Amino acid sequence: MGKIMPEEILRQRKLMYPFMLILVLLLGVGFAALYSASYYRALQLTGDSLYYVRRQAIFGVMGIAGGILAFLIPEKSFKWIVPLVLTLSLALMLLTQFSPLGDTRLGARRWMIIGPVSFQPSEAVKLSLVLFLANYLGKHGERMKEFAFTVIPAAVILLFASLILLQRDFSTAVLVTFVSFSMVAVSPARKKYLLFLLLLMAVPGVLLLLSEEYRFRRILGFLYPELDPTGINYQVNMSLRAVASGGLFGTGFGLGEMKLGAIPEVMADFIFAAFAEETGLVGISVVWVLFMALAWIGYRCAAAHRSAQPKLFYLGFGCTSMIIWQALMNMGVVVGAVPPTGIPLPFFSLGGTHLFALLVFCGFIGRTIYAPVLQGSHDAAFADDYLAYSRYEYHGGV
Amino acid sequence: MRTSEKHIFYRLFLLLTAAAALTILGLYVHAALSVSEAPRYSLAVSERVVRGSIYDREHRLLAAEVPVYSLTAWKPDIRNMDAAAETAAMFSSYSADEARSLLESRQGFIYIRRAVPHSEAMEIQEHLSRHRIAGLSLEKSYGRVYPYHDLAAQTIGFINVDRQGALGIEQAWEEHLYPLPDPFSQITFGSDITLTLSVPFQAMLDDAAAEVYAHHRPDSVSGIIMDGKTGDILALTSYPAFNANTYQLSTPQQRTNYPVTAMYEPGSVFKVFSLASILDEGSESYPRTFHCTGTYTLALGEGRTAVIRCVTPHGTVNYDDIIKYSCNIAIAQVAMHMDSREFYEKITSFGFGRRTGIGLPGESPGSIALPEAWSLRSKPTIAFGQELGTTALQIASAATALVNGGVLLEPHLILEVTSASGEVTYRRERSELRQVISSDTADRLIFAMETAVGRGGTANRLHTVGIPIAAKTGTAQLLDPATGLYSQDRYLASTLALIPAADTTYIIYLAADYPKAGTIYGANIAVPAIKQIVDRALVSGYLSPLW
Numbered sequence: 023m024g025k026i027m028p029e030e031i032l033r034q035r036k037l038m039y040p041f042m043l044i045l046v047l048l049l050g051v052g053f054a055a056l057y058s059a060s061y062y063r064a065l066q067l068t069g070d071s072l073y074y075v076r077r078q079a080i081f082g083v084m085g086i087a088g089g090i091l092a093f094l095i096p097e098k099s100f101k102w103i104v105p106l107v108l109t110l111s112l113a114l115m116l117l118t119q120f121s122p123l124g125d126t127r128l129g130a131r132r133w134m135i136i137g138p139v140s141f142q143p144s145e146a147v148k149l150s151l152v153l154f155l156a157n158y159l160g161k162h163g164e165r166m167k168e169f170a171f172t173v174i175p176a177a178v179i180l181l182f183a184s185l186i187l188l189q190r191d192f193s194t195a196v197l198v199t200f201v202s203f204s205m206v207a208v209s210p211a212r213k214k215y216l217l218f219l220l221l222l223m224a225v226p227g228v229l230l231l232l233s234e235e236y237r238f239r240r241i242l243g244f245l246y247p248e249l250d251p252t253g254i255n256y257q258v259n260m261s262l263r264a265v266a267s268g269g270l271f272g273t274g275f276g277l278g279e280m281k282l283g284a285i286p287e288v289m290a291d292f293i294f295a296a297f298a299e300e301t302g303l304v305g306i307s308v309v310w311v312l313f314m315a316l317a318w319i320g321y322r323c324a325a326a327h328r329s330a331q332p333k334l335f336y337l338g339f340g341c342t343s344m345i346i347w348q349a350l351m352n353m354g355v356v357v358g359a360v361p362p363t364g365i366p367l368p369f370f371s372l373g374g375t376h377l378f379a380l381l382v383f384c385g386f387i388g389r390t391i392y393a394p395v396l397q398g399s400h401d402a403a404f405a406d407d408y409l410a411y412s413r414y415e416y417h418g419g420v
Numbered sequence: 421m422r423t424s425e426k427h428i429f430y431r432l433f434l435l436l437t438a439a440a441a442l443t444i445l446g447l448y449v450h451a452a453l454s455v456s457e458a459p460r461y462s463l464a465v466s467e468r469v470v471r472g473s474i475y476d477r478e479h480r481l482l483a484a485e486v487p488v489y490s491l492t493a494w495k496p497d498i499r500n501m502d503a504a505a506e507t508a509a510m511f512s513s514y515s516a517d518e519a520r521s522l523l524e525s526r527q528g529f530i531y532i533r534r535a536v537p538h539s540e541a542m543e544i545q546e547h548l549s550r551h552r553i554a555g556l557s558l559e560k561s562y563g564r565v566y567p568y569h570d571l572a573a574q575t576i577g578f579i580n581v582d583r584q585g586a587l588g589i590e591q592a593w594e595e596h597l598y599p600l601p602d603p604f605s606q607i608t609f610g611s612d613i614t615l616t617l618s619v620p621f622q623a624m625l626d627d628a629a630a631e632v633y634a635h636h637r638p639d640s641v642s643g644i645i646m647d648g649k650t651g652d653i654l655a656l657t658s659y660p661a662f663n664a665n666t667y668q669l670s671t672p673q674q675r676t677n678y679p680v681t682a683m684y685e686p687g688s689v690f691k692v693f694s695l696a697s698i699l700d701e702g703s704e705s706y707p708r709t710f711h712c713t714g715t716y717t718l719a720l721g722e723g724r725t726a727v728i729r730c731v732t733p734h735g736t737v738n739y740d741d742i743i744k745y746s747c748n749i750a751i752a753q754v755a756m757h758m759d760s761r762e763f764y765e766k767i768t769s770f771g772f773g774r775r776t777g778i779g780l781p782g783e784s785p786g787s788i789a790l791p792e793a794w795s796l797r798s799k800p801t802i803a804f805g806q807e808l809g810t811t812a813l814q815i816a817s818a819a820t821a822l823v824n825g826g827v828l829l830e831p832h833l834i835l836e837v838t839s840a841s842g843e844v845t846y847r848r849e850r851s852e853l854r855q856v857i858s859s860d861t862a863d864r865l866i867f868a869m870e871t872a873v874g875r876g877g878t879a880n881r882l883h884t885v886g887i888p889i890a891a892k893t894g895t896a897q898l899l900d901p902a903t904g905l906y907s908q909d910r911y912l913a914s915t916l917a918l919i920p921a922a923d924t925t926y927i928i929y930l931a932a933d934y935p936k937a938g939t940i941y942g943a944n945i946a947v948p949a950i951k952q953i954v955d956r957a958l959v960s961g962y963l964s965p966l967w
Binding site (some may be wrong): 066204262263268298306314317321347350354358 | 429430433434437440441443444445447448449451452453494496528600
């Protein structure tokens with residue numbers, strides 16, 4: 023038998039090169055931006071201008087290891103990994119909320135501290151929800167049309183979203199709900215069930231939205247920016263000024279003034295304002311293009327697996343959406359298009375757990391890119407271990 | 421059908437993502453390009469820190485921040501140009517048309533009116549929020565005010581247009597007064613600094629210095645009043661002075677803090693310290709009296725000589741008379757008996773030749789050559805206060821050793837530093853530096869200085885009924901900067917006074933550099949000025965007669 027790998031099956035694999043290039047570029051630019059935005063405060067607080075960058079780099083290295091693991095794990099392991107990860111993140115969320123391990127910062131109980139390590143369990147939720155949904159939707163396929171099968175993922179989403187809401191992190195809850203439901207929406211599930219469940223969730227959602235005064239004030243400030251320019255909208259006004267002062271080419275890398283104290287939390291949620299100030303429209307466009315290219319590769323490669331390996335499709339779709347929509351929401355906040363929220367900018371914002379989760383997402387996206395594109399369900403026998411598949415020769419039309 | 425349904429949602433989602441991404445890019449393009457002029461937010465950055473205040477020791481405000489408002493426009497936010505222009509005109513000197521053309525002339529950030537008073541600012545704020553005028557706003561900033569104008573201006577200092585301390589305490593204590601913004605809070609308050617200065621004493625000294633300046637036309641007048649018991653500087657005068665509120669109009673000379681930064685040969689006032697050094701080392705083997713004929717020729721070897729003169733022949737003088745009559749010849753002769761190294765060590769242990777560390781910028785350490793570099797005439801010359809450089813601050817500080825039984829105190833200018841939360845982060849403690857001379861020597865010197873205020877003494881004009889005063893005058897010959905030789909008409913007239921002589925509370929030192937109105941003597945220039953201060957202190961109750 024001729025031992026040939028058909029071109030069309032592996033063609034997609036070539037996208038690994040641009041994908042890796044994009045990752046390297048985004049990580050490089052992100053770290054540079056983080057250094058520029060954080061050195062001043064790092065110097066002030068610790069005397070070491072690289073303090074935050076170093077911390078972030080440790081998580082980056084761990085994240086790369088996590089990403090490689092995500093890339094390599096055989097699909098059959100999902101069977102036990104998914105429930106494990108889901109239970110683990112549920113436990114972490116509960117521990118953060120109800121045990122002394124949780125830590126309240128800036129008025130929000132979103133961190134968990136174990137020894138010297140502190141992290142945000144909501145990032146684990148992002149990961150485990152995407153994994154769970156990919157596994158669940160991929161496994162049940164056409165059965166998703168039944169109401170009972172739609173209710174289960176919706177209930178899981180609701181559970182985690184409410185736990186995130188308990189942490190007073192409305193924006194992450196919205197993001198997670200949005201991405202998760204869009205995963206269900208692109209599955210064969212009936213849209214009327216979905217709509218019904220969404221409406222069911224919308225009622226407590228809106229009530230929660232208006233229940234906290236700060237949240238209400240933020241939305242009010244978003245709708246009427248001229249009311250209180252130094253209060254609610256202070257960060258957004260300052261970040262808009264930063265973008266404006268950046269102009270076309272920016273003030274020059276490292277030369278921005280916003281990070282010197284004008285914008286609180288500049289190296290976390292508003293890092294893009296400092297970046298925009300320093301690199302101008304040129305820098306903004308480059309980053310935008312990089313994110314769009316990432317989205318294009320991610321969505322394109324996910325779609326290729328749709329019929330034969332639905333799990334891979336959902337996985338790629340969910341991971342790409344999670345990265346892209348976080349980027350869009352964050353950029354939207356900085357430019358004043360979205361009410362101020364606490365969504366980090368992937369690859370840029372300070373946040374170890376976030377970077378770790380992000381790189382794991384990238385590992386999963388890499389998986390969808392690298393996996394051979396099988397045409398029908400008869401090919402799916404190979405899907406379990408596509409790495410093994412690629413090591414062995416392809417035997418004509420199996 | 422089913423597949424196409426699935427694809428519709430997938431495509432819809434991708435479309436939504438693409439639309440959101442494009443919208444956001446568009447918003448960035450708009451935000452980045454709609455403004456051609458970079459906005460001035462550096463103002464906002466500095467506004468996040470409120471500079472601390474400076475007080476005198478009785479908590480009188482010497483320097484404070486006051487709010488200043490500006491009516492500004494941020495062009496991209498203006499939605500209704502008519503309303504904005506109308507409002508701008510209402511609260512400024514512009515007509516509606518002028519305001520409109522101003523707003524249309526530029527992009528980005530525009531100042532419509534600066535220095536809006538507080539009451540009007542509140543009115544504008546109310547108008548803006550009631551009528552929802554978008555794009556116009558009041559920017560609050562701070563201006564520095566010095567309520568006492570030129571009082572201790574060089575010591576307090578001022579802040580420049582960049583709001584950085586540029587002189588005195590404002591400069592030296594910049595990081596306490598004006599800390600870097602705290603990244604965790606919206607606004608950061610600097611620490612308040614309480615000086616040891618006392619406004620009434622400062623005013624007395626300033627007035628005396630001004631009078632000396634007016635009558636005797638010196639280049640500058642340096643003055644210092646120190647609390648002899650603690651080392652606190654109660655007044656520090658450098659005249660000519662300037663008004664810190666209008667520092668832009670000041671000259672470099674006015675901004676110089678002479679008592680701290682200027683080094684000069686102290687002249688006869690220094691005899692107090694040189695004689696104290698000599699007596700303390702044990703003068704048992706030295707002659708008891710000296711004969712002053714008005715000139716004294718010093719053999720320098722190889723046939724060269726140096727001549728030391730007194731103003732008049734003093735005849736037979738003892739140690740106390742050296743101070744009373746300020747006899748150069750006697751102190752020169754007694755100094756010749758002392759070992760050079762010991763003499764040098766003793767003088768420097770008074771603090772001469774090194775900075776006091778008072779914490780003001782540009783403090784001069786003074787200068788005194790190492791004994792190895794001395795010529796044969798150096799020792800006698802230093803003994804009557806020539807051939808070494810001191811600052812007024814050093815003289816007053818050294819005098820603390822005389823009035824504290826020989827223990828030198830550290831001079832202080834900062835009484836307290838208080839953080840914004842009210843916590844005292846620094847409080848000056850009375851600190852004894854070292855025992856310089858014995859208590860007996862100190863008392864003997866003060867007694868000798870008292871005779872100088874008595875009948876026939878050089879400082880007899882300082883005699884005050886009810887208050888025993890010890891003083892030493894000085895008239896130093898200064899170098900002519902042009903020739904580098906001692907000038908024939910350039911003198912420093914100075915006086916050191918300890919008030920009252922026993923249990924001294926106030927050390928006053930006043931020096932006039934190069935008086936040009938006839939008299940050159942410390943006895944004629946500085947003594948009356950100090951007498952004026954004593955009289956005022958008596959009248960205002962800071963000094964009480966001892967009966």
